[in-house]
Amino acid sequence: MSGERTLAWWLVFLGMLHGTVVFAGFFAPYDPAEQDRQNPYAPPMRLHLVDTEGHLHMRPFVYALKLREGAFDQFEDDTAHAYPLSVFVRGSRYRLVGLLPSRLHLFGVEGTRFYVFGSDAYGRDQFSRLLFGGQVSLLAGLLGAGLSLLLGLGIGTLAGYYSGWKDEVLMRIAELFLALPWLYLLFGLRAFLPLAVSPLETFFLIIAIIGAVGWARPARLVRAIVLSAKERDFVRAARGFGASDLYLMRRHILPETKSVLLTQLAILVPQYVLAEMTLSFLGLGIPEPVPSWGNLLSNLQQYSVLVSYWWMYLPALAIVPFFLGYLGLASLLRERRDGCKIERAGQGSVT
């Protein structure tokens, strides 16, 4: 079935994207906290194959940066010396997936700093910060989405299965959560929580807030499924054999929610990553020096940075391939589910 193959390719694509972020230490040439005060706001450096004298080099190389005559923040290539690019180099220490210590990096340049995406005010390599920042932002999005879905599943199942006043109360509360525009709700929650805490604490705080804000919509969807599944004859039949409520929920009703939950996951993760980015961009999220896609963009709020240093904008586009991957996955999953429904309806309907 070509539908399955498309899904598989899409998952491979997403997997590769996530792989570069998970193994950020390997793909990034430098440590994200490493500063180089000699080269603040350095522009992205280009790889050359042919030097200024017209010679073709075997390996691609870069020129070091030197300050332009008379300017204090403009750089140009120092064509005096060509520094070749190497692959699989030994560089700064890092921990692979946070566990295994390693010093192996995919690529690097000996003798000068190689800024793929330029550097920031402290001379930190933006490319490396982008990859490491992705770890933070993506993880926040994934965990936040997971929390929302877990809450939504639990509350939706309870409301749908035990209808009556419990259902009414839970759904009214859900309505309250949906009554505010989500970003205002997020800000409201953020406002009442301590502002100046450690990056790790902020990280979990953000995940908790983002997750707690978004449970209402998944809960409604789950509830609808549970309501209809509860009335299905095979659930009644199982009750006829003495099944308990817990058994029915576990074995018959919850499996029906699987596809909706997967689709919701694919939709929510990019939204939640964006939520983290928004919070961090405005200074309410992950604080310095830990990089996240949001706080990498935060100095763009300064007019001068926005105007003069275009490469600082690049992290804003970092999320685009991920969005593409997740949203594509979501629409594929949705198509599959709608296709299945039509199939099943055709088979079982009588009179």
Add this chain to the structure above:
Amino acid sequence: MNPEPSTNDGCMQPLIQVENLVKRYAKRSLSGQREEKLALDGVTFSVSPGTTLAVVGESGSGKSTLALCLACLERATSGSIWLNGENIVQLSEEERRKVRPQIQLIFQDPASSLNPRWNALEIVTEPFVLQGKWKREEMVQRAHSLLEQVSLSPEFYTRLPLELSGGQRQRLAIARALALEPKLLILDEALSALDCSVQGQIGNLLLELQSSLGMTYIFITHNLAMAAHLADTVAVMNRGRIVDLGPSETVWKHSECHTTRQLLAATPGLKRSLPTGLER
């Protein structure tokens, strides 16, 4: 139009005795108003073991509600259902759970009564799994013998319901229903959705099972011809009440009840609409 309270040969205790069963549904319409629906309005009858009672009536007469109440899947508002000397209407939820396996329900639409994601073997084994009294091999063995009893050959064991025909699905449902050795089997329009010839086959299967296992059936249908041929006793329902009750022959040939006469009149030529292959 006075229904006779019970009809049996006088020498056997009824298996199940229903007295003045009332079921009210409270519904909330979209506007938030409460509506009450009276589905059963004082139903009284009894069934002797090893016999078949047919319950006939038009849609909305309360037949399916009666089935659900008897199977302990819905709780009646008032009245009593006597089984083994207990009034199951008044039992607690825990106790009702224990009683349920004794009365099994076969639904009209076999496709919806079988979990579409499970295969035949899993479906038939489920009752055993739920009771939790047997080891894995024993459960599989019992499942196999049940499937044999309903003439489903081994090649179908790993098939999903949508890979089976209507008749096969119904056999599967019957096999599952027999798993916990129920005393009473309620068939809620169980044959209505099947093709004519298949109806005959399943009908025969049911009769065989009745004679070999001594099953008691309550057969709910709107097909009078089938009721006429399969049942010993017939109850006619209209708007939640039993308006006519008696032995098959009596009801069909000599009934004075208005509803019964109407139903009979609407069924042209009883003999002609017999499902093929159905024998007594």
Add this chain to the structure above:
Amino acid sequence: MRYVLRRTAHVLFLLIGVSILAFLFSTLAPGNYFDEMRLNPQIAPETVVALRSQYGLDRPLPWRYASWLNSVVRGQMGFSFAYNSAVAPLLLPRAGNTLLLTITATLLAWGIALPLGVCSAEQLGRVPDRLISWATAALLVIPDLALALGLLVLAVKTGWFPAGGLASVGFESLSLIHKIRDLALHMTLPVVALVLSVLPLLVRHVRAAVADVLDAPFILAARGHGIPRRTLLYRYALRAAANPLISLFGFSLGVLLSGSLLIEVVMSWPGLGPLLLEAILARDLYLVLGGVLLSGLFLAGGNFLADILLYWVDPRIRTEGHAQ
């Protein structure tokens, strides 16, 4: 009329419920908010004392909520510690600016999305539909933060639009026509950013809803009667799709209000967004509360209007109402 009353009661319930929830949360939150306030050098000790007596800051929660509610009813909405004034006069002008932006963006976005969606639905699977679908997909994957910043860069580089703010220097001295032109220029970028961020969502759903309706037999019958294409699409199909579209409207309003928060901050548009951000950083409790609840009021108000519109457009809702 009964419908209107019911909907109004619903809105009130929502607002009160949300305010209670917000109040509850503000106290359950870890960390002593009010101690921080006392340590804050910006807040004079007299203010703290005054607040304590006026708002019962160390009284139990129900008392505090009641006094805040009282203050809302009296038109003050609590007290801002950072600005040393009642909250309402701080919020209301900002709220007006946010509404200006959001309403313009809503009208524009729907004005573009409806024809695009209808066209897409009509030409389902063919070239125009594919083009529109690709374009919306491309827009969908660009986050609104990137869009806003990108537009800002554009503004700065080309100089065609002012890079932020509401009005130019010397605004008061301009004639009316020039004032309007100046305002429009300042509004362009934020509105464009908002519209672009919500457009893909709208177009997709309009397309789906109208495509569903176009499948219905009554459309075929109408076509058979010779009803012209445009009437068919807009008067028949769109009307039948009114129900899902109007709930989409409510949803889009929430998305637009959220979007406006971010875009106002990025583009320095003096709306609720930047004020709320400041209030959060300054730990200004009542200002935060007021801002958040005001946004809820706008959303509820918008949904209310949408419900009224639905009532007017969809006869089924009317008959359901009368049947009671």
